[in-house]
Amino acid sequence: MGFEDVALQSRILTLMTLSFHIIYATIGVGVPLMIMIAQWVGIRKNDEHYILLARRWARGFVITVAVGVVTGTAIGLQLSLLWPNFMQMAGNVIALPLFMEVFAFFFEAIFLGIYLYTWDRFEDQRKHFLLLIPVALGAAASSVFITIVNSFMNAPQGFDVLNGELVNVSPLLAMFSPAVPTKVAHVLSTAFMTSAFILASIAAFRLLRGSNHIYHKKALFLTMKLALVFSVATAIIGDFSGKYLAEYQPEKLAAAEWHFETGSEAELVLFGVLDGEEPKYAIRIPYALSILAHGVPSGEVIGLNDFPQDEIPPLWIHYLFDTMVTLGMWLAFFSFVFVVGAWRGWSIITKRWFRWLTVLSGPLAMLAIQAGWWFTEVGRQPWILRGYMKTSEGATTSGQVDLMIVMFAGLYVILGIGTVVVLSRMYKRNPVEKELAQRESAKGGEES
Amino acid sequence: MTLEIIGISVLWLFLFLYVIVASIDFGAGFFNAYSAFSDKQHILTGIIQRYLSPVWEVTNVFFVFFFVGIIGFFPQTAFYYGTTLLVPASIALILLAVRGSYYAFATYGAKINHRGYIYMYGLSGLLLPAALSPVLAISEGGFMRLEGGQPSLDYWALFTSPLMWSIVVLSIAAVLYISAVFLTWYAWKAGDEKATQLVRKYALIWAGPTIITATGIIFELRGHNPEHYANLLDMWWMFALSFLLFLGTVFLIWKKRNYGLAFILLVGQFFTAFFAYGASHYPYLLYPHLTIYDSFTNESMAIALIIAFIAGLGLLLPSLYLLFRLFLFDKDYVKGKSDYHA
Numbered sequence: 001m002g003f004e005d006v007a008l009q010s011r012i013l014t015l016m017t018l019s020f021h022i023i024y025a026t027i028g029v030g031v032p033l034m035i036m037i038a039q040w041v042g043i044r045k046n047d048e049h050y051i052l053l054a055r056r057w058a059r060g061f062v063i064t065v066a067v068g069v070v071t072g073t074a075i076g077l078q079l080s081l082l083w084p085n086f087m088q089m090a091g092n093v094i095a096l097p098l099f100m101e102v103f104a105f106f107f108e109a110i111f112l113g114i115y116l117y118t119w120d121r122f123e124d125q126r127k128h129f130l131l132l133i134p135v136a137l138g139a140a141a142s143s144v145f146i147t148i149v150n151s152f153m154n155a156p157q158g159f160d161v162l163n164g165e166l167v168n169v170s171p172l173l174a175m176f177s178p179a180v181p182t183k184v185a186h187v188l189s190t191a192f193m194t195s196a197f198i199l200a201s202i203a204a205f206r207l208l209r210g211s212n213h214i215y216h217k218k219a220l221f222l223t224m225k226l227a228l229v230f231s232v233a234t235a236i237i238g239d240f241s242g243k244y245l246a247e248y249q250p251e252k253l254a255a256a257e258w259h260f261e262t263g264s265e266a267e268l269v270l271f272g273v274l275d276g277e278e279p280k281y282a283i284r285i286p287y288a289l290s291i292l293a294h295g296v297p298s299g300e301v302i303g304l305n306d307f308p309q310d311e312i313p314p315l316w317i318h319y320l321f322d323t324m325v326t327l328g329m330w331l332a333f334f335s336f337v338f339v340v341g342a343w344r345g346w347s348i349i350t351k352r353w354f355r356w357l358t359v360l361s362g363p364l365a366m367l368a369i370q371a372g373w374w375f376t377e378v379g380r381q382p383w384i385l386r387g388y389m390k391t392s393e394g395a396t397t398s399g400q401v402d403l404m405i406v407m408f409a410g411l412y413v414i415l416g417i418g419t420v421v422v423l424s425r426m427y428k429r430n431p432v433e434k435e436l437a438q439r440e441s442a443k444g445g446e447e448s
Numbered sequence: 449m450t451l452e453i454i455g456i457s458v459l460w461l462f463l464f465l466y467v468i469v470a471s472i473d474f475g476a477g478f479f480n481a482y483s484a485f486s487d488k489q490h491i492l493t494g495i496i497q498r499y500l501s502p503v504w505e506v507t508n509v510f511f512v513f514f515f516v517g518i519i520g521f522f523p524q525t526a527f528y529y530g531t532t533l534l535v536p537a538s539i540a541l542i543l544l545a546v547r548g549s550y551y552a553f554a555t556y557g558a559k560i561n562h563r564g565y566i567y568m569y570g571l572s573g574l575l576l577p578a579a580l581s582p583v584l585a586i587s588e589g590g591f592m593r594l595e596g597g598q599p600s601l602d603y604w605a606l607f608t609s610p611l612m613w614s615i616v617v618l619s620i621a622a623v624l625y626i627s628a629v630f631l632t633w634y635a636w637k638a639g640d641e642k643a644t645q646l647v648r649k650y651a652l653i654w655a656g657p658t659i660i661t662a663t664g665i666i667f668e669l670r671g672h673n674p675e676h677y678a679n680l681l682d683m684w685w686m687f688a689l690s691f692l693l694f695l696g697t698v699f700l701i702w703k704k705r706n707y708g709l710a711f712i713l714l715v716g717q718f719f720t721a722f723f724a725y726g727a728s729h730y731p732y733l734l735y736p737h738l739t740i741y742d743s744f745t746n747e748s749m750a751i752a753l754i755i756a757f758i759a760g761l762g763l764l765l766p767s768l769y770l771l772f773r774l775f776l777f778d779k780d781y782v783k784g785k786s787d788y789h790a
Contacts, residue, residue, distance in 0.1 A: 066552030069505050070545045076512055080519055081537055084530030091523030092745050096752050099520045102513045103760035109505040110767045114774055117501075134767070171752040397598040398534040407538060411545055422553045 007395035010082040013405045015377075017075045019370060020412045024068030026369055029143045029188070030195025031061045032136035038222065039129050049215045050222075052435065055119060057199065060423055062116055067415050069109075074408070082401065086384050086394030089166070093159045094152045096171040101145035108138025140188060147187045151179035154376070155248050156385050178248050182241040189237055190372065193230035194365040197331065199223045201362030204355045206432075215432050220358070224338045227361070231332035238328060239292065246293035249386070250302040252379040255313045256321035257289050262303040266290045271322050274315060313379045320375035327368035331361055451750040452731075452740045455521035458757060459514060460726045466510035467722065468626060468715060473507050474573035475627020476500055477547065479650060481570020484563060491643050495635050501555050503775065506768075508544070520753050524743035528734055532592055532601040533583065540579040546572040577619035585612040588673045589735030599737075611668045618661040622718075625654035629697060629714050633707040648701060655698050659691070662721065673735060679728035686724035693717035 035054045042050030080087045111134040122128050152158075158174030160167050200223035206216045245253040253259070258269050260277045266289035272282025287297035294300070304312055334357065341349035348354055380386055384394040476496045483492045519526050550569040554562075586592060591606045592599050606612050628651035635643035666687075670677040680687075693716045700710035731739040744750070 063552045066505070066548050069508055070548035073508060073512055073544060073548075074541045077515060077537055077541060080515065080526045080530035081534045084526045084528075087519055087526035087530060088523045091519045091526055092749060095516075095520030095523070095745065095749060096756060098516050099753055100756050100760070102509060102516050103756070103763065106506070106509045106513070106760075106764055107767060109509055110764075110771050113503060113505065114771055117775065166746070169746045169748050171749050396531050396534060398531055398600070400535050404534065404538045407542060411542055415545065415549060418549055418553050 006397060006399070006401055007392040009401040009405060010395040011391065013401060013408060014075075014078060014082055015374075016405065016408060016412065017071065017078055018373065018377075020416070021068070021071035021075050022369060022373055023366060024064050024071055025143065026191045026194050026366070027061070027064045027198065028068045029139045029191040030193075031057060031064075031199070032132065032139050033192055034195055034199055034223065034226065035061065036129070036132050036136050037226065038219075039125075039132065041222065043125050043129060047218075048436075048439070049218050051125070052432065052439070053215070053219050053222075056427070056432065056435075058116060059426065062112070063419065063422060063426075065112065067419055070415065071412075072105075081398075082396050083384065083394045084396055086389060089389060089394075090149075090152075090385065092166050093156075093169055093171070093174045094149055097145040097148040097152075097175055101142050101149075104138050104141035104145060106138075108135050108142065111135045111138065143187055143191065144184050147184045148175050148177075148180055150376075151177045151183045153383075153385055154183075154380055155179040156388055161388070179244060182237060182244040185237045186234065186241055186372075189230050189233040190365075190369060193227055193234050193331070194362075194369055196223045196227035196230060197335075197365040198362035200227055201359045204358035208352065208355050208359065211431070211433070213433060215436070221342055224335050224342070224358075227331070228335035228339050231328070231335050234328060235332055238325070242292035243294065246299075246301060249380075251304065251307045251312050252317075252376075253293065254302060254304045254307075255315055255379060256317055256375065257301075258315065258318055259289060259301055260303045260305050262300065262306055264290055264298050264300045266293070266299075266301040268292065269318075270326070271319070274318075311382065313381045317375050317379045320371045320378065323371040324368050324375060327364050327371070331365055331368070334358075334361060451747065451754070452744050454754060455744070455750060456726075456730075456740050458754075459517050459521065460723070462510055462517065463514045464719060464722050466507070466514060467622075468718065469503075469507045469510060471577075471623040471626035472630045473500055473504055473547075473627075474576055475623045475625075476631060477550075477573040478570045478624065479627065479631070479647065481567050481573075483646070484566045484570075491640075491646055492631075495631065495638055495640060495643050497555055498638075499634055499775065501551060503771065504547070504551055506771065508548070511544075517753075521745055521750065522733060522738075522740065522743040523745055524738060525733060528592070528599050528738055529583070529586075531599050532586070535601075536579055536582060540576060543572045543576045543579060547576075573623065574620055577623050578616045581615050581619035582606065582612055585609065585615050587729070587732070587734050588669070588676060589732075589737075590672065592734070592737070594737075609672075611665070611672045614661055614665045614668055618658065618665060621654055621657040621661055625651065625658040626714065626718070628654055629701065629707075629711050632701060633711045636707045644707075648704070651701050652698070655694070655701075659694055676728060676732075676735070679730075680725070683724040683728050686720050686727075690717045690720040690724070693720065 035057050038050050038057065039054035041047070042052075042054060111131055115128070115131040115135055118128060118131065120128075152174055155177040156174070157177050158170045158172070200220055203216045203220035203223060206213075207220065242253065245256075257266075258272075258274055258277075258279050259266055265287055268285040268288030269279045270283040270285070272279040274280075289301055290297050290299040338349055338358070340346075382390050382392075384391040476499070480492055480496050546568055550565060554565055554569070585606065586601070588611065591602050591609070591612075593602055594600075628647050631647040632644055632651050635647055666677070666680055669680065693713045696713040697710045697717065700706045700713070731741060733740055733743060745753075
């Protein structure tokens with residue numbers, strides 16, 4: 001088997017593991033904050049519904065975390081198994097945030113265990129609420145550290161290469177590469193946004209399936225408000241990400257936009273097909289690319305023709321970029337309509353078709369996450385470490401990667417189905433009406 | 449003390465902690481499956497689930513800590529071990545997935561208590577040490593070839609090596625022994641007489657195989673890696689101490705007293721043996737290709753990692769203390785009197 005083939009196989013397995021893991025990772029980073037907000041609102045308003053909301057979310061959350069631990073361990077180990085040459089080099093420069101990530105997750109896992117097993121153990125609800133803060137912080141910190149590693153792969157710094165040897169290594173400088181601010185902010189805000197949309201989807205689905213309980217309405221309104229806030233934040237950060245790309249990875253932006261000739265007053269091209277260097281059937285927005293890249297229509301955007309042919313990413317990332325941006329825009333618009341509609345009492349938001357659109361928003365947000373990660377990873381090609389190491393040079397030489405692809409594909413299918421089956425069965429067996437009635441009667445018993 | 453020594457000591461310590469906590473986890477799963485098989489499940493399940501469910505994710509982090517840490521301190525290990533361990537490590541990952549999903553789906557979730565699942569979960573506890581421990585045999589050298597500068601594993605030599613199989617048998621016996629001694633103590637604390645007697649019996653059964661295979665490995669090393677064997681003999685007093693601690697544990701379990709002390713002696717036994725083995729392996733990470741000196745990272749990274757480690761530990765130790773106070777040392781929780789699960 002050829003060298004190239006193993007590198008391609010390694011890419012496929014890594015892509016599979018990461019695409020599967022990012023679902024759980026996104027939920028793992030975003031949902032603790034949602035639980036926190038619901039529990040806080042419940043304590044402040046003294047509203048049983050929000051407390052129960054937090055509790056039921058926590059029950060589902062723990063299942064996704066457990067699967068996320070499994071897939072996270074898989075990707076952690078696969079980095080060294082599939083990319084030993086890359087990890088040998090990167091280990092020298094960027095090991096610090098990887099190491100810190102383990103501590104952050106350690107911290108999160110400990111407090112998650114405590115939080116889950118101490119419901120009603122404390123007299124004061126606020127004490128129990130406090131246990132959630134380290135969970136949310138640990139989860140967010142984990143994603144920050146891992147994103148820092150990814151940023152380094154996009155904009156490596158903090159070392160010099162002298163005769164093939166790494167010298168003058170500065171772990172801190174490597175950690176704070178120019179890609180960090182926009183990437184970290186983007187990952188965090190999209191995780192919060194996607195988690196909010198997913199929880200909103202569930203509430204909308206329950207409302208569609210016959211339950212008209214106020215509990216679901218409160219859940220839906222709360223999550224859509226949060227979804228709006230983080231969608232807007234994501235859009236603003238996305239704009240900054242464009243400016244980062246224009247400055248530090250212009251080939252990625254140019255490939256995403258099919259922008260061949262360097263020039264100012266560049267137009268933004270949405271979708272379409274490429275005919276030679278000419279996009280056809282595309283939606284064109286004048287000046288938008290220059291504005292995205294530099295904030296002014298006169299901004300000069302570097303084109304693909306300024307780069308060596310073997311150092312530009314595949315041009316199909318254009319569709320990934322467009323998918324991500326279009327979905328992001330739609331979700332911001334949709335949550336805006338919902339929130340305004342709920343405030344102004346528009347009847348449209350209680351219509352069945354609108355509810356179905358709400359159900360769709362969670363999966364769409366997750367699709368945007370996938371498109372975004374595929375875009376940033378494929379968009380960095382042919383480099384694994386931009387400017388220093390090509391992806392094919394970083395891969396393993398082991399001949400058994402193809403077999404492992406089959407094995408892990410089977411595993412992810414089983415884990416994915418298992419998650420869906422177990423979650424839906426768990427909530428079906430114990431619907432919120434039943435649980436509310438139980439809590440009511442338990443309380444009545446205490447008082448009499 | 450050089451930075452290299454500090455690095456490897458920290459990693460070895462965390463690997464040791466993983467060996468202990470993971471053994472408890474793996475063995476408990478096996479005993480659980482075994483008692484389901486022999487229709488005694490009601491005796492153990494409650495005890496096992498009360499302890500394991502809140503802490504298994506923490507157990508898993510010790511493992512992640514080790515392999516992330518070793519890449520950080522000794523990046524060249526990624527090249528040698530990463531390339532050659534693709535298959536065994538992937539199998540271990542699948543087995544870890546079986547365990548993780550059991551906790552997720554069967555104990556947290558819809559309580560699927562399908563027998564097949566319980567058996568798979570139990571079996572994974574035996575297969576995991578069998579999948580992970582060959583790394584120790586590989587590190588003794590002789591199983592890895594360099595072809596055109598690229599390392600590859602000689603599976604035939606590995607699978608026909610008595611050393612590899614002795615290590616596998618030891619790892620399984622030790623898992624069951626460590627787990628049984630811990631569970632004896634835990635069941636006794638829970639005031640569950642029946643469960644205590646059952647796991648006490650398991651502890652006594654697995655004590656013998658553990659010490660016999662451990663001794664056997666030392667003698668097999670004489671033929672396989674004389675250099676390491678000579679270093680081991682220099683450490684004879686550590687192994688003698690370990691053996692005395694072993695006798696202490698067996699004596700207390702036999703006499704049905706001081707189960708807590710018995711477990712502490714067991715930790716001491718494994719600690720002395722594990723560190724004596726580790727010290728005699730020095731300076732090699734992989735005979736004869738890799739030592740801790742030629743694979744070490746640069747100085748600034750090493751210092752940064754050590755600082756991060758100390759800061760991390762400052763955060764972790766109080767948290768771990770809280771976790772153990774709530775789930776290991778809280779009488780009501782251990783006895784199953786209080787159920788506060790979300």
